[in-house]
Amino acid sequence: MSRLSMFALVVLVLSLPVTGLAQESASTDENSNSAGGIYTEDQAKRGQQAYFQSCASCHGIRLNGGMGPALTGDPFMSRWGPKRVQELFDFVQENMPLGLAGTLSDQAYADIVAFILSNNGHPAGSTELTAESEALGSTRVDPDAE
Amino acid sequence: MKKSIVAVILALFLGACFAQLEPWQSITEEFLTNPPASAWPSKRRTPNSWGYSPLDQINTENVSDLELAWSIDTGVAGQVEWTPVVANGRMFLQAGATRIMAMDAATGDLLWTYEYEMLPAEERAELGVGGSSTSRGLTLFQDMVIGHFGDSHIVAVDAETGQEVWKTFTDGGGYTSPGIIADGVLISGNSAKGYDRAFVTGTDPESGEVLWKTYMIPGPGEPGYETWEVEGTAEVGHASAWMTPSYDPELNLVYVGTGNPDPYTPQSRPGDNLYTGSILALDPQTGEIVWYHQVMPNDSWDLGSVMETILVDLEIDGETVPALLHTNKGGFLNILNRETGEYIDHTFVVYQNVIESVDPETGRPTYNEEVIPHPGERVIACPSTRGGTDWPARAYSPETNLYYLSGNHVCMDVEGFAWSDGMPMRNIDDIRVVAEGYEDRIGELFAFHADTLEPAWSVEFELPTTAIPLPTAGGLVFAGHTDRFFRAYDAETGEELWGARLTGPIEGHPISYAVDGTQYVAVPAGCCSLVGSAMLRDFAPEALGPAGTGSIFVFKLDND
Secondary structure (H helix, E strand, O other): OOOOHHHHHOOOOOOOOHHHHOOOOOOOOOOOOOOOOOOEHHHHHHHHHHHHHHOHHHHOOOOOOOOOOOOOOHHHHHHHOOOEHHHHHHHHHHHOOOOOOOOOOHHHHHHHHHHHHHOOOOOOEOOOOOOOOOHHHHOEOOHHHO | OHHHHHHHHHHHHHHHHOOOOOOOOOEOHHHHHOOOOOOEOOOOOOOOOOOOEOOOOOOOOOHHHEEEEEEEEEEEEOOOOOOOEEEOOEEEEEEOOOEEEEEEOOOOOEEEEEEOOOOOHHHHHHHOOOOEOOOOOOEEEEOEEEEEOEOOEEEEEEOOOOOEEEEEEOOOOEOOOOOEEEOOEEEEEOEOOOOOEOEEEEEOOOOOOEEEEEEOOOOOOOOOHHHOOOOOOHHHOEOOOOOOOEEEOOOOEEEEEOOOEOOOOHHHOOOOOOOOOEEEEEOOOOOOEEEEEEOOOOOOOOOOOOOOOEEEEEEEOOEEEEEEEEEOOOOEEEEEEOOOOOEEEEEEOOOOOOEEEEOOOOOOEEEOHHHOOEOOEOEEEOOOOOOOOOOOOOEEEOOOOEEEEEEEOEEEEEEEOOOOOOOOOOOEEEEEEEOOOOOOOOEEEEEEEOOOOOEEEEEEEOOOOOOOOEEEOOOEEEEEOOOOEEEEEEOOOOOEEEEEEOOOOOOOOOEEEEEOOEEEEEEEEOOOOOOHHHHHHHHOHHHOOOOOEEEEEEEEEOOO
16 A cells, blocks of 8 residues: 655645534543543544544545535434434444444444544543443433433 | 146146246347347446337337336345346346345246355455445346446356356455446456555456456556656556446447546646546457546546446537547536547536536646635535436437436535545545525436537426436336436426336336336336435435335336
8 A cells, every 4th residue: 555655745734633623522621530521532533543544435524424424413413412322332333334344443433433422512531432431321422412 | 646746736837937937048249239129138238328228119108007017125225226137038136235136027026036245344354345235237148147246256147046157356446337248358347445546357257267457547657657747646546447338349449437536635646647537448358448538637526437438429510420428427528439539529417617618629628726625715616526417327319319317416515635644535525515596406307419419308306316317219218216206208308208106216227128028117216325315315304215125116008
């Protein structure tokens, strides 16, 4: 795989911090505790990279959809908002990427879900989300539903 | 004695069930080139890709008497972009990622089902091959039904038994459309892997052996490589060729179309980026590129030229021209000389704002620089990456000399991102928006005069459409729509003459065939293609019902 060294020549600079992508992402400072936050900011950054590699081609760089549905905004929240994050995690792991379902690691799936949550109003905290996190079953996708 | 009587009765009963099933006749290339009117043996019926049926039993006078002959639920959900094929009284259908079904074309009796075992997801991920469940048809040849699968395998099964005959792995991104037989060679177009170039293969249809592989982007030292001005860009430029080729046996040329260059934004890959967004004529024996015409140099909007070419001789300015008609995803309709690749004429099918002008000698477009996606600003570019005029097949009728296709007047509110390591190749954020002034007529079914490109008629749809036209010698054009209606129109005027509402959005390819003198019209129905259904989700989610499994519906005249 060529990794395109020539792109160093590109004068346009990409700057897409996670919070920059979030539509309504709650900001967090380094000293915040996990109250209300079921993932960490670093994890959401990892999740962004994993999302870019495996999801963005269909769901869009800003999660606005494309070939696949949007993962933020009203249509997404009306379908997923009332559901537990566990359901979202399971759905993603069992169905995505389309045609390659289940091929990412548990950690990558958790990171991607964290990135999706960061773009849907969930604040970051100090505890990472994992496939075994209790928070998966106790948290709803819509943060305002809690 | 009793046992033998039972056996005789059983044999008579089974014989009655399958009495109409004729013996299998080997499918020759001559049969594929000039099929009997009763057959629809390849995706577009004939190698010229007309998608036209010479049957006229069903016509403008009696089409209102159509009734359901039979139907079958395939049990397969997904993108129902399918095309049944029919020969020797049998219908074959590739449904989804792994299933091929054979049916009695007159009765719908299921003869056999073949389930392809796709490579496990982990292995596909390791190889970099895909796993698309999109399937748009099958290739019939000799005694074989040949399927092209999403994990880059081509598989031949026995037409009478469904038993696997051979299987070939070509190590590409994967197939979504069937190949075509040309001069005894199976020509198949592949999608590119994530960071790669796409290719077209020539395969020995009797053994599955790959005879040649032609990359759709030149390698170092090959002509055209210099059109990727930044080192390293050609090697990952994609140019996927995922549609079924066309073939002219007299010129012995195969015609393939290619997709857009990657990454999507053009700033990082200056140059024309050959052979992306192009139509290529290949030698079927060697894969050599005989000529090419680039429709969209250095494309910025994913408006590729993958779509099928229609090969037809046209009277232009008093001369008979061996022409081809081709409409790219942007609705940029071109006529070329299919012998030389020379540009002849063009028009625009749907609303667009990306092409400002077209060179009258070469057909080369000049772009509207203001709508090229770039960082830091959103622009409105038309059409969207969904098209325009995407993969739904075009058609041509020699009766009317009209060229039929559907499209959508949809734009995208788009922002581009500078390429960097870790960025997806699709490095844009695009939100579909209806083109201004088209809010109440997003989709449209068009008929153009093939020689002048003047509009003949059109049918406007409130909803986005994936209508695929089926012109027939009965003076009809059949086409389905996302509103679940399968309709028949007058081929000359576009007047609606008949309709039946089916189970889901109609985004598959309708065909017509005959068995024992009875004409049938068949159409797949079911959600969820990435054109019509996807845009229903954008613009009219209330019209998009639950995503069930795809079915085939077959109609014939009510003779009671």
